Amino acid sequence: MTKHAPSKQIASKPIARLCVYRGSADAPSPRYQEFALPFEPGATVLDALIRIRAQQDPSLAIRYSCINANVCKECLIAIDGVVGYACTTRLRSDAPMTLDPLPGKTVLRDLVTETRPPRERLK
């Protein structure tokens, strides 16, 4: 999409764009919200989401625990329609990435789904 503007890419730092599913039972009208942030080579989708939460929108929800080790397996979401871990999927700057909650699960908020085993829930 941005292939025709290489000079701009050189003039300014590359930008990553994320199109993120927003919605919860509190506010039952799901929508997509676009976020833009400076692209850093090698960064992951989870890096970007953590950065957005700290600097742009703390209300954005994503499940994660181990951050970089890919052992907690909590950050499973749909990335451009393909189920994958946010912590191992590299961010791209050539085209917006669309992030959706894990399909087939109840959405609690944004990218967080009900992935707790039934016996680990309070109610």
Added chain:
Amino acid sequence: MTDLATDVLIVGAGGSGMYAAIAAARAGAERVLLADKSLVGRGGATIMAQMTVAAALGEECPDDWLAHLEDTLAAGRGLCDEDLAALLCRDAPARIREMEEWRVGWARRADGRIAQVAAPGHSRPRCCYVDFLNTGPAVAATLRRQIGHIGAIRRVSNLAVTDLIVQGGEAVGVVALDIAAGEPVTIFAKAIVIATGGLSRIYRRNSASANMGGDGYALALAAGAALVDMEFVQFFPIGHLAPRLVGMDPIMWDPFRYKLGGRLFDGAGREFLADYGSDESTGYTTPRDVATYAIQKEVAAGRGSPHGGVYLSFTHVPRHALEAAFGPVIERLAKNGIDLGTAAVEVAPIAHYHMGGIAVDTHMATSVPGLFAAGEAAGGANGANRLSGNAIPEALVFGEQAGRAAARHAARRLTPDWPGRMAAVAVEQIHSLAAGRHGDVAAGELLDRLREVMWRDVGPLRTADGLARAIAMIEEMRDALPQVAVPAGRQFNSGLADWFELRGSIVAAATVAHAATARRESRGSHQREDFPNTDSDWARSQRVSMTADGALALEARP
């Protein structure tokens, strides 16, 4: 609002929390509640363990737990609580063999013996592991399986304890945030075990999981318990720095050092460890505190690598040896563009573990009746510097003691039933934050600022000026807490959880900075640029407690 009651409440479901639950049920507790902010058995530090688990099994060569103790005390630079260290070393073999009965799958030699490698500071090969870099996930999965078989254990994920309730000087329960629902929960408990892990997450460079911001220390302190050795944060020397590596824990180079040696070079390609008194001619022997100091000094002197660390190289190791030692991991590295056969990687110290923690006796009891601590959350066993491989045995051994002692304490008590007003403030706080709050700054942004300050001024190299600057910043953040913006919302409102994390991390950070200021010497992981020598008068631990007006009080004792 949900009200729960239990015999033993365990706060945190990593290795020590899960083991404490097993031990409490085994000791006769009929109702054990195991709560975690994240998912049970998936958060915390245990699952991140890459390799070594130290225990005097004697599989590789004759060994004795007393020899393990001697090494642990030497590594602790004179500050270990010897009773706790002895407990850790004495019970480690039983716990490690029990894990094997539970099919954790320790790596074995061709002749069937459990493989044990030598790690720095150990006088002999003593560290078992699960291949490849799979120790933590295997231990966590094994414990998850065990707790799943025990009917007395109720597991609750996404439950964050926000306040401990103390009545008449005894711990009687907690108020918690049900993160999924965004609602407060009260839990009446006859005994409470804090197993919330350490505080590595309050540093910019850290190898922690998301929920290790030191909140357990803040909870214990506010309840009246003391903390010990808070100035001793372990900075793991060779945390991964560059190129960006995903899907692997940043401390994963240590296993490579155990198995293959490896060489450290400064930015100009010169080996430097010998300049700091370390002789690696016989293999990987440099203790963590010494290596971290050496790397930080090299970088500070302008001799670092491009990203501000040093080089770790395995280019001298034949390719077949690399593949034999790490099999599928070599492939994972290739996907990250790393070929150890041809290029070095950049590494640098990273906050990894907390030697300090909640002061406990050998039953893991704090000074507050009914309140216990286990695992990394408990302090003292490792003194000023922890040996490689002592964290997992600590989690299991201390978890066992804490669970058993908590069950025994619970058996002697009636279920507490405190008056509603005792918890009213904590409950109201959750409601009020969930309604949203306007403010200039988000909790996540302040947390980032706190991590930067801690890394710069309360990190591996410290000075009085830097520590004073950090304390002033931490106090500013504490005062700003009531004005921090919180997004409105109930269900899985992470902004709400962030606020509580910030509140806990500020307290934890303050205890580290104050203890580090008072210790005017260098010892183990605490290195003062303005007091570079170890002072024998300082061969004593400091305890931090909270006064009635919320101020921190320090006391040094032998």
